[in-house]
Amino acid sequence: MKRSFLRIAIYAAFILAVSSVIANAGAWSVKDATGRTVEIADTSRIVTIGGAVTEIVYALGFGDQVVAIDLTSTYPAATKAKPSVGYMRALSPEGVLALAPKIVLAIEGSGPPDAVEVLSRASVPFVIVPEGYDEASVLRKVRFIAQALGVAEKGEATAKQIAEDFAVVSALRAKIASRRSAVFVLAVGNGTPTVAGEHTSAEGIFKLAGVENAIRGMTGYKPATPEATLAAAPQAVVTMLERGHGLGADVMFALPAFSGTPAAKDQRLVSVPSYYLTFGPRTAHAAQKLAALIYPELSLPQLPPRPWTEAEPAATR
């Protein structure tokens, strides 16, 4: 009796071990942005965190498997029907796990750190996608996510098309003889404009569009001294479209910080949709559009529409 029980136990353990090996046979692994190796076996239920991540997952054809997104994911239109796990920097581990995802893809910078820590240790593969604000980062994100989803070849093909778009943008930059400088205004708030300094996504899209960032010697998004902004003499002011309130040309150029700038003289105020700051599959298109707005007198090359660039709000001048 005793012996037969032991035998059964041994058999059971053996069967369990074998079945887990079989189940893991199709598994693959990626080294994520934190240097952690994450094992992935199943992509049937995906949670995407970060606008760029969501766009890339859809571009790779995994839209139907996405079970939830975050608040910064507003594109493509199909995401509107998906539940949201909240704001990317204020994730709740339980909220994410409650969706029973098989894989979570989160952009680097998602938080808070404690929540990310808990999620990383949970049984669900939690993959942190490396962030970056240039051409190479976009291609890296596409290849990385494709690898995490087990479709490396599809990722390579998509990356190749995006690289072609970037090549056109690079040729476009070559056509700009004298570059204009611009200041990116995130908010005007109490009259002190919060502007983009170095190492920001705004500076990244400026560089791609052949525009100089007028603000130097400051990193991140910070309120800038009006005097210094004026002295930087920007030739254009770029601002966000969605935040509209109080940021029209009449209001903007009435501020002392901008009233004496070349931008005010030419009334060159450009409002762009927020995806211009999201470094994803549409970045090359965004750079081309920004360049066309800053250099309207030049005839710049167009980019071909791609499956991942369906109708979107237009930037305005």
Add this chain to the structure above:
Amino acid sequence: MTAGDAALSVSWRRCGRTRGILIGCAVLLLIAFVASLAIGPVVIAPEKVISILWDGLFGIRGTSSIDLRDAIIVLDIRLPRTVLAAIVGAALAVAGAILQGVFRNPLADPGLVGISPGAALAAVAWIVFGGFAASYVPRVLLNHALPVAAFFGSLVAIFLLHRLATYEGRTSVANLLFAGIALGALASAGTGLIIFIASDQQLREFTFWTLGSLGGSTWQRVALALPFTSVLLVASFWIARGLDALALGEAEAFHTGVNVERVKRVAIVIVAGGVGAAVAVSGIIGFVGLVVPHLLRLSAGPSHKTLIVGSALLGAALLTASDIFARTVATPAELPIGVVTAFVGAPFFIWLLRRHKRSFG
């Protein structure tokens, strides 16, 4: 020498000392004012600043682009900014002096009695929800929507405060303090709730707003703040004697013929206007209202007339000087001015505490 002579000589000495301190404060303000016009991230020679100011008096501005830029910097950026710093500094310091007098509490300041939290709630509400309301607000007002919201926030806070603490026509100072703390907590909870749904950018905008800045100074802002500050300064003079009497206690003040209720009412109204306008144009700037009246009370004595004049001068000088730091140390970025005043004010306050640990009980 009789006792009367001795008392007279003491009061004379006190008077001379007081005058000296007030003149000292005025000189400090003058120095800060001139320095604020001359110093900035863009280097402009002092003689050029003077000639720009002189030409500006006659509405003349340079013709070359560099001249034009410097004229904009001096006349449109530094001058309104300096004037506004002086106005806001004076308003905050005098408001602090009055509140400390009314509450007979050395820790009373606009933050404690719920004025600043009320303004903050209104400000964050505009920052987060303003986008929806923007299409219904006239465009002219949009640029000033945040200051106007903050102003009304502080007015509503103090109106509620007064209503809560008044019973049968009498305003209880203790209830005023408790109601202020309760309202402040409630407003902060509301602010927290809105912060919870705010985006990163809105959060950033609000955080910087709560730390104060004079970066948005324009002549319109000066025009907004000046009337309220003027009323505060003039009316505070009018209630100065009443505040002196209140220091003895409410009953004692009443028996010396002071209309205690009226003093409290006037004090609340003028402080609300002055602080509301200051918060509206520059966000929340701490420590000026706390430290400046203290410093003067220690050096020039408790007379409210001296305290009010001195606080106005010294508060203006302190904020003007702090603003020079705020806009130059991190250029092209701007350090929030509340950070500068806290760095100056907090260590000083600690030093005060250590020195007077006995008298604070």
